[in-house]
Amino acid sequence: MKKLLATLWLGMALLCGSMTAMAQPATPAAAPAATAAAAPAAAPAAAEAAPAAEAAAPAPVPNKGDTAWMIVATVLVILMTIPGLALFYGGLVRSKNMLSVLMQVFVVTSMIYVLWVLYGYSAAFTAGNPFIGTLDKLFFKGITPDSVAATFSKGVVIPEYIFAAFQATFAAITACLIVGAFAERVRFSAVLLFCALWFTFSYLPIAHMVWYWDGPDAITDAASLDKVTEAAGWLWAKGALDFAGGTVVHINAAVAGLVGAYVIGKRTGYGRESMAPHSLTLTMVGAALLWVGWFGFNAGSNLEANGVTALAFVNTLVATAAATLSW
Helix, strand or coil, X not given: CHHXXXXXXXXXXXXXXXXXXXXXXXXXXXXXXHHHHHHHXXXXXXXXXXXHHHHCCCCCCCCXXXXXXXXXXXXXXXXXXXXXHHHHHHHHCCHHHHHHHHHHHHHHHHHHHHHHHHHHHHHHCCCCCCCCCCCCCHHHCCCCCCCXXXXXXXXXXXXXXXXXXXHHHHHHHHHHHHHHHHCCCCCHHHHHHHHHHHHHHHHHHHHHHHHCCCCHHHCCCHHHHHHHHHHCCHHHHCCCCCCCCHHHHXXXXXXXXXXXXXXXXXXXXXXXXXXXCCCHHHHHHHHHHHHHHHHHHHHHHHCCCCHHHHHHHHHHHHHHHHHHHHC
């Protein structure tokens, strides 16, 4: 009986062992099937991950070289105005009006800088309508050391503070250019009042219409291009490209100066007494400072340091030299 039970236990053990051995290969066989089934599902997931990775790409940060160049360019444009333009105009007037012209240029420059921070930058460089911006950045609201401004190249930005400062120097020198048309004929207070009103109602709308847009990084396809064009200034949307102020600065100031000189009329004593420049030496010094400052004015208008900046630099060098020789 014991031998029979032992034989039965041995047989059952062998049977169970063989069944277990036969069942084990089924598990690895299922793995390739599961992998094969998962592969098509993984492909769309990978496809979705690619755009997500692009969307999560880090925002562009300012390059130290571009930032340093724009700081230098801004200082050079300040040099054009004070003392460059002040000495240039001061030497051309009679000696009794020298101090008057110097103070007009100096104080108008200071006034425009303050007005630019108060509301000028916001009115010129925010998205309002095709003709003027908004007051969203009144008193530089929302501008921080980390906020950036677009340039003309994708992925290249500069600190918004230095962009705003650079544009402030343009506004100031434009207003001061008009002072030469009023020299020796307008009271100091009247010059300040006129420049403040002209800056508000002439310079800011023209600057917005010509220069405001969202930048190249906002353009990714035809639809986004249409959106950027729609939000841009009126003349920019029409295709105007004013690289360094031909419209905003020079035409704008020239028209104001011409109209102002016509309305005010001739100087008292014109044709009866000598009105020769009292110091062509100062005029020469002022002109030289203007030439130096123009490198920041023209080359800085590219808003970054690259080959186009170098081209503007060389053009400023050679064109001014050729103009001197032809004169």
